[in-house]
Amino acid sequence: MDKPELTEFLSAEDMETILQVTACSSETLRPVCKSDCLSKRYRTITGHCNNRENPLWGAANTPYTRWLSPEYEDPRGAPRGWNPQHTYHNYTLPPVRSVSQEVLYTHNDNISLDVSLSHLLVEWGQWIDHDLTLTPQSPSTAAFKTGADCTHTCSRDTPCFPIQIPLSDPRTGTQSCMPFFRSAPSCMGGSVPFGRREQLNAITAFVDANMVYGSSDTLAIALRNLSSPHGLLAVNEFHTDQGLGFMPYLPRTQPHLDPCGPREVVSPETADKQNTTMGNRSFCFQAGDSRANEHLGMIALHTLFLREHNRLAEELHKLNPHWSPDTLYQEAKKILGAVHQVLTWDHYLPHVLGRGANQVLMPPYKGYDPNADPSISNIFSTAAFRFAHVTVHPVVNRLGPDYRLNPEHPALPLHHSLFASWRVVQEGGIDPVLRGLLLSPAKLQTADQMMVEELTERLFQAQGGLPLDLGALNLQRGRDHGLQGYCSWRELCALSAPTNESDLAGIMGNEVLAKKLLHLYGTVKNIDVWVGAISEPALPGGRVGPLLACLIAKQFKALRDGDRFWWQNEGVFSPAQRDTLHTASLSRIICDNTHIQLVPSDPFTRTLHPDDLLPCTHTSITHMNLLPWREPDSDPVCGAVPRLRLGFSVLCNSAVIYQCPTGYLLHGATHVTCDPNTHQWTPQPPTCQDIDECSTSSICPPHLQCLNTPGSYTCTEPVAPPLSASSIVASVMTVLGGVALIVLFLACYQRLFLRRAESKPECCQKKS
Known part of the structure; x- marks a missing residue:
């Protein structure tokens, strides 16, 4: 008997429903790209249609691309190391926690400082990473077979x-494992039997500041x-921040639970009071990226660029x-x-x-x-x-106006700054x-000073629960995604x-480190690419070795050359606008919004002393001239561009596009164009x-009456209709008639009282 086709069980309507419910439609359906003037002028929020022939390239919720094929443990896409006894090149893979402990672990006090670069450079790297990548984890937190909670089971x-x-x-005795969730598979050939497992990028690939604006229409x-x-x-x-804006708050997910609030125990009464004050909002901020609250530096940059958009x-x-x-929003966003x-x-x-490497790798x-x-x-x-x-x-240093440590807001261990959004509100x-x-x-990275213990031993410790290890998480994620080993990537980059x-x-310039890695992995072919790449000494004037320089430059070159809205691409901005953009200064943005x-x-360079800083009024802290x-x-x-007395317009190439304010309806053409033959705008403006x-x-x-107002309406109490002349006369007569009755009653009462008095006996009258 032949195997029945899937369509025998599911109709086309059923398949469409499944695609919508699982969000696979965003991956599998080719979007329809608009061709009007504004679509050529502004990006889509989702990144679709940047490339007209390949509209899914760089779009949100599409699979990561592969430069080398994945290497999973089996055809079903099991991660490397899923079976601890499985061998690669005759050796088993070491536990990622062992690699972290023996190669990465660096005591907080045993670090060297970078003599030339500021910590803002580190922060900018993560900021841009959040503009480029977001890998969603499996939406399920329970094991598919047993239903066990992934946060509490040590079973694969x-x-x-x-x-x-x-x-x-050292953690043995307190915990047997750290929780880790596999990345969600892509729908496009991402699950057996349809193809090899691939992972998703949930946000747009382009450098478009989507961490400020979001990558979906709903969030935007x-x-x-x-x-x-x-x-x-x-x-x-x-x-407010002394009159300047903060990001909006997110709603609380559960009563009395605030993952971004103060760490001390809060009584239900205090929580209720705070709920009343903040409208049941948490201290977590809402931004274009879900990781905005990760630590204070990320919150600061999110806040800074929110303000810069509004400015x-x-x-x-x-x-x-x-x-x-809409035009103002789109132009500021652009x-x-x-x-x-x-x-x-x-x-x-x-x-x-x-x-030097930048000039060679980024022509x-x-x-x-x-x-x-x-x-x-x-x-x-x-x-x-x-x-x-x-x-x-x-350590997270917080400095006062004189750039010295401020006793009101002391320096914090890094793990106390994670998900501590409340601190920027309450602490300056x-x-x-x-x-x-x-x-x-x-921090300067060297062969014997890799990752500080704040990240390997105390990650998210302040949020309760068992602390995680960022180094181990990175290695486990690479195995989950089936990344080939260190040597394969060296070959891709034409390196030995x-x-x-x-x-x-010889490659790492350190015999001790090489011995450690071979002791753990058994063979150089099994070394995880991330730990091998960060172990290479930095290129002259840079902070990464040859392999990382190759991979990073390859990606950023593709992001530049494959972006139709790249700022230097002809037609995206005018020459005068490009000249202005070239003067962009992060220092100026800080001056303008704080x-x-x-x-x-x-x-990004290290300033040794506060006296070396410049006032915001200094000529080298250039303003970006928006006159173009x-x-x-x-x-x-x-000739004159036809505007609306009441309404909006924008000039897009040779067309004027019109829009009405809320509460008004456009009557007539939505746009007019310049006719080069008649030298007239046609048709008539709306x-x-x-x-x-x-x-x-x-x-x-x-119970309320609707009153129309220009652009809106109001709901008011009904007003009584005005009285006519006859109604007024009748009302007056009614009132006068009532008064006459009262006077008549009083007169009758007085006469009755006097008559009774006169009828009394004489003795009684005298006594009275």
């Missing part, structure tokens, strides 16, 4: 892939202040008061995305790669290449761009955190692949006419 059962604690580990709308006529993002309604939108409104809120591109490629990458821009796939590679997301984890300082705002990032040096201990020691008055000229964004009032062919909302039944509660 998808999606549970717990990190085993070796017997030699939720983050906006829709009542603002200036295209602003929403700010916190409960607190840009306000400035653009002054230049173009006829622009709609500028902010371009600023991130300039700061990352021109300011950040040369410090990471080294200027000058030659224009948009529709054949370049900008999608994020699995190796970049899972290993290469996690290099900065070994440059994180174990974001200024102390930013000053600390500007003046504090990065080590075959023995001597080769490895109360900080002293900044370094290059915030002023829209012309006339066209060289058709008008915006008030919508009579009161014509809609039941728009107001039954």
Whole structure:
């Protein structure tokens, strides 16, 4: 009997329902790309249609690309190391916790400081990473076969892939394993029997500042202040930072539970009081990226660029008061995305790669290449761009206005700054955190100083539960994603692949480290790519070795060349606008959006002393001139641009596109164009006419009356109809008649009383 086709059991409608419910439709269905002027001018929030021929390239909720095929333990996509007894090249893989303990672990006090780079460079790396990659974990937290809770089981059962604690580990006795969830598989050939397992990137690949705006239409709308006529993002309604905005709060997920609130135990009465004050909101902030609350530095950058968007939108409104809120939002978003591109490629990458390697690996821009796939590679997301984890300082310094330690807000151990959003609200705002990032040096990575114990032994310890190990998590994630070993990636980059201990020691410039790695792995072919890559000494002037430089540059070159909206691509910005964007300065953004008055000229380089800082008024802290964004009032062919007396317009190439304010309806054409033959705008411009909302039944509660107002309506108490002249006379006569009756009654009463008095006997009258 032939095997029945799947379509015999499921109809086309059933398949479509399954695609929608599982969100697989976003991966499998080819989007329809618009071709109107505004679609060519602005990105889609989801990243779709950046490439017209391959509209899914770089879009949110699509699989990571592969530069080397995955290497799983079996055809079903089991991770490397799923079976601890499985051998690779005749050796089993070491537990990732053993690698972390023996190679990575560095005592907090045993670190060297970077003599030339600030900790803001480290922070910017994570900030940009959150613009590029987000790997969703399996939505299930229970084992598929047994139903066991993955946070409490040490058994391997998808999606549970717990990190085993070796017997030699100091944690033995307190825990047997650390919880770990497998990454969610992609729908596009991501599950057996349809194909090899692939993982998803939940956000757009492009450097477009989506950590500020989101990567879905729903989130983007939720983050906006829709009542603002200036295209602003929403700010916190409960607190300000000395008059400057914070991000909005997220709702609490459970009563009395606030993962971002103060760590001390809060009584139910105190929690109820706080719920009343904050409207049942938590201290967790809402942003375009779900990781915004991870630590104070991330919160500070999210807050900074929220304010910068609103500043840009306000400035653009002054230049173009006829622009709609949507146009102001889109233009500010477009500028902010371009600023991130300039700061990352021109300011950040040369410090990471080294200027020499940057010039070789990142040649000058030659224009948009529709054949370049900008999608994020699995190796970049899972290993290469996690290099900065070994440059994180174990202490978070918060500095006062004089850039010295402030006793009111003392320095914090790193694990006390994780998910501590409440601190920026109650402990001085974001200024102390930013000053600390500007003046504090990065940790220097060396062969014997890899990852501080704050990250290997205390990760999320302050949030309760068992602390995690970031190094072990990185290695386990690489195995979960089937990344090939260190040597294979060296070969991809045309670098020599080590075959023995001597080769490895020569590449890493350290015999002790080479011995440690071979003792753990048995053979160089089994070394996990992440630990091998971070072990290489840095290139001259850079902070990564040859393999990381190759992988990072390869990804950023694809992101630049494959982005149709890259800031230097012809037609995306005008020449004058590109000249302005080239002057973008992170120090200027800090000056414009905080109360900080002293900044370094290059915030990524280390400033040794506060006296070396510059005032925000210094000429080298350049302002970004937005005048090139002023829209012309006339066209060289058709003359004055037709505007609406009441309504919005935007000039897009040779067309004027119109939009009405809320409460008004556009009557006429949605746009007019310049006819080069008649030198006229055709057709006639539209008008915006008030919508009579009161014509809609039941728009107001039954006991209230609807009154139409320009652009809106009000619900008021019903007003009594005015009285006619006859009604007024009748009312007066009624009142006068009532008065006459009262006078008559009193007269009768008086006469009756006197008559009774006169009828009394004489004796009684005398006594009276």
